[in-house]
Amino acid sequence: MSAVTDTSGRAYGGESAADRDDRRRKQLMDAGLRVFGSTGYRAATVRGLCREAKIADRHFYQYFDKTEDLLLAVYSECIAQLTNSVAEVMAELDPDSGLKAVAEQLLEPFFRAVEDPHLARVVWLEVLGVSQRVEQTYLEVMQQFGTLLLGYLRTFAGDVPSSPDLDVDLLATAAIGAISHTAMTWYQSGYAAERRMVVATIATMLANIVEPLQSRS
Known part of the structure; x- marks a missing residue:
């Protein structure tokens, strides 16, 4: 029974x-x-x-307590999925690969996850303009993700040298801003471009950001 x-x-x-x-x-x-x-x-x-x-x-x-709390919980789960998608490939990366190839390997699972339209809409549209609390969470998460991604790239490219005219936090913000806007517009286009093209384009951008800095060290 x-x-x-x-x-x-x-x-x-x-x-x-x-x-x-x-x-x-x-x-x-x-x-x-x-x-x-x-x-x-x-x-x-x-x-x-x-x-x-x-x-x-x-x-x-x-x-x-309210629907905003559920939104934040769902958003956090979506971000965890995106973050884990990148983290999981770290152990498989070839240390002898070029910087662009490494960036492509990191970005491939990220943009594959972005192909879930529900996740993409929550992450890039639905959390905007809800409240100061949600907005602050969004900004903090985007900054953390940018720092994480550049940190992964520095594992292979080496640390970005210190310089009076270079702020690494701002560099992370710029990098994630470009990736984030690309993901949003790709979703809004109905994923018009092939994923491999999106990945290759963003990887080229990241390599062009980091590689010139290596020569300054």
């Missing part, structure tokens, strides 16, 4: 309370990605999200 409990909660149908909570939260996260990534954050309601997640409305507030 399957396990059943009262509303206090421990197990129901063989599912523990903790597993049930994890499942409902994941259902909400998945629903958030689909809804925010299609009809958009501003059109989303708690009721609509819960219907998409196939859970009762009251369960939403067990995990999130």
Whole structure:
């Protein structure tokens, strides 16, 4: 006979309370990605999200205070996916490859992830203009990702030398700004360009940024 409990909660149908909570939260996260990534954050309601997640409305507030909190959680998960896509190829990179080839190997999984239109819309459109809190999170994440990417490139190219007319943080901002805008416009074009062309173009840009700096060391 399957396990059943009262509303206090421990197990129901063989599912523990903790597993049930994890499942409902994941259902909400998945629903958030689909809804925010299609009809958009501003059109989303708690009721609509819960219907998409196939859970009762009251369960939403067990995990999130408001839809903005779900948006940030979904955004963080999307960024983690993008970051992990780059990190996972680090161990496979050929240290003897040229800088452009290394950049291409790093960018290929990144832009492959961007081909998920729900993820792309959440990351580059839906988090803009929501609130100061969300805007600050967006700016911090973009800066961190730019620093991470340049850090990976410096693993193969060497450290960028210090200079009174060069700010490495600004360099990271410029790099991620170019990548981010390219990803956004690529998504908005319906992915008109082939991914390999997008990757090769951005890799060339990154190599042209970093390679001249090596000669200054």
